[in-house]
Amino acid sequence: xxxxxxxxxxxxxxxxxxxxxxxxxxxxxxxxxxxxxxxxxxxxxxxxxxxxxxxxxxxxxxxxxxxxxxxxxxxxxxxxxxxxxxxxxxxxxxxxxxxxxxxxxxxxxxxxxxxxxxxxxxxxxxxxxxxxxxxxxxxxxxxxxxxxxxxxxxxxxxxxxxxxxxxxxxxxxx
Amino acid sequence: xxxxxxxxxxxxxxxxxxxxxxxxxxxxxxxxxxxxxxxxxxxxxxxxxxxxxxxxxxxxxxxxxxxxxxxxxxxxxxxxxxxxxxxxxxxxxxxxxxxxxxxxxxxxxxxxxxxxxxxxxxxxxxxxxxxxxxxxxxxxxxxxxxxxxxxxxxxxxxxxxxxxxxxxxxxxxxxxxxxxxxxxxxxxxxxxxxxxxxxxxxxxxxxxxxxxxxxxxxxxxxxxxxxxxxxxxxxxxxxxxxxxxxxxxxxxxxxxxxxxxxxxxxxxxxxxxxxxxxxxxxxxxxxxxxxxxxxxxxxxxxxxxxxxxxxxxxxxxxxxxxxx
Numbered sequence: 001x002x003x004x005x006x007x008x009x010x011x012x013x014x015x016x017x018x019x020x021x022x023x024x025x026x027x028x029x030x031x032x033x034x035x036x037x038x039x040x041x042x043x044x045x046x047x048x049x050x051x052x053x054x055x056x057x058x059x060x061x062x063x064x065x066x067x068x069x070x071x072x073x074x075x076x077x078x079x080x081x082x083x084x085x086x087x088x089x090x091x092x093x094x095x096x097x098x099x100x101x102x103x104x105x106x107x108x109x110x111x112x113x114x115x116x117x118x119x120x121x122x123x124x125x126x127x128x129x130x131x132x133x134x135x136x137x138x139x140x141x142x143x144x145x146x147x148x149x150x151x152x153x154x155x156x157x158x159x160x161x162x163x164x165x166x167x168x169x170x171x172x173x174x
Numbered sequence: 175x176x177x178x179x180x181x182x183x184x185x186x187x188x189x190x191x192x193x194x195x196x197x198x199x200x201x202x203x204x205x206x207x208x209x210x211x212x213x214x215x216x217x218x219x220x221x222x223x224x225x226x227x228x229x230x231x232x233x234x235x236x237x238x239x240x241x242x243x244x245x246x247x248x249x250x251x252x253x254x255x256x257x258x259x260x261x262x263x264x265x266x267x268x269x270x271x272x273x274x275x276x277x278x279x280x281x282x283x284x285x286x287x288x289x290x291x292x293x294x295x296x297x298x299x300x301x302x303x304x305x306x307x308x309x310x311x312x313x314x315x316x317x318x319x320x321x322x323x324x325x326x327x328x329x330x331x332x333x334x335x336x337x338x339x340x341x342x343x344x345x346x347x348x349x350x351x352x353x354x355x356x357x358x359x360x361x362x363x364x365x366x367x368x369x370x371x372x373x374x375x376x377x378x379x380x381x382x383x384x385x386x387x388x389x390x391x392x393x394x395x396x397x398x399x400x401x402x403x404x405x406x407x408x409x410x411x412x413x414x415x416x417x418x419x420x421x422x423x424x425x426x427x428x429x430x431x432x433x434x435x436x437x438x439x440x441x442x443x444x445x446x447x448x449x450x451x452x453x454x455x456x457x458x459x460x461x462x463x464x465x466x467x468x469x470x471x472x473x474x475x476x477x478x479x480x481x482x483x484x485x486x487x488x489x490x491x492x493x494x495x496x497x498x
Contacts, residue, residue, distance in 0.1 A: 005247075012239050017226045020226060020235075020238070021219065021223050021225075022222075024218070024225070025221075025222045026215070029221075034241075037242070038245060039434065072435075084212070085215045088212050089216075092216065093219075108226070111223050111224070112227070129224075130227060162216050162220045
């Protein structure tokens, strides 16, 4: 049992960021992400004997999370497009997972690269917001622009990063 | 509780509790405005990925992992204690002989609370391969405005069940789970967890049954043996003497120990004092969100009833799903 636990903890560590990204993309940055993250990992632990080791653990884990998300959405607002959205997200994460690198952080170098390719003023806003973890007001003060302009710049930056990722991951148009 | 920015978001919810993230939430929401759901999801994914870049050095990731491992340890510890107890009792019993074994058994049962004993007996009764039929009544929040017809549950111990609800039938026999959504369409899986009921999403009764099976095929809540087993491990159980339709019954009330959102907060089982057969079950997630099962008069069905072929046309389109 200690070995199994150790192995599972390694799997949790390896896939935690991917799973959080998947859940956050589906739900938004909400407390339920933590709940479903824990729920998915516990279900994975309980069902570990069912896992086919010849297949990617990340896809199996997302399969569990997908079912939890569908159940969650049914308990909430029930939107008909959710399965389609989840398919879409899973496809993107699957492509990301196939990137070179042993860890999730290494696989995300493609994202770092896209951030690096942003025009200077967009790159700055992303750096302040995400890498320096500043609040919008702080970012706007740092860059001496209005909060509204900061929001728009961030929105545009994310859109450009997405387009860059689509090219690099060969995702095609949505 | 916040539900914003993602495709499942609900802007009506309060968002005061996570002040530090509001900027990102707000930004994500703006991204999602006036764009199609797929684009909104992609933008949310970019936001989440960027966040994961910066969060990787923070404590949030470690806290999540610690919480998961702590929850797993609690569950494993409980299993280890049970296993250790059994091992210890066995060793002592072998050493001391039959007399001591009998004494230990007596002490063991003597120590068990009456509620545990009754629950154990109820669990034993639910595993018997005898057909029992229940009506299923789904209680939904009034705000959903939904009035569901009753479904019917056919149970045969731990091996099989069939649920009929409107024109949908789903069931299990041993390791095969199946869903017949129309007479000519069948979905098969080796675990109900993987059966996608999206084709029947308008039938709330069926949806909840899928939710019930989220934990594992071994904890499928439509099977009363699983319910009783779950109560033994994850619930604080008390026993009350009651009457039901004029008959004296044991009422077992279980309160969930964990914070799981998937499992019911309370489970109530009304069982025969003599045979321990379950007359009524109530699985309650919220005060206005529950499932009730009521035993119907005894009837037996053929073995074929638990196979999908008995519920569809002669040559249906069969869709097989393997676990991913």
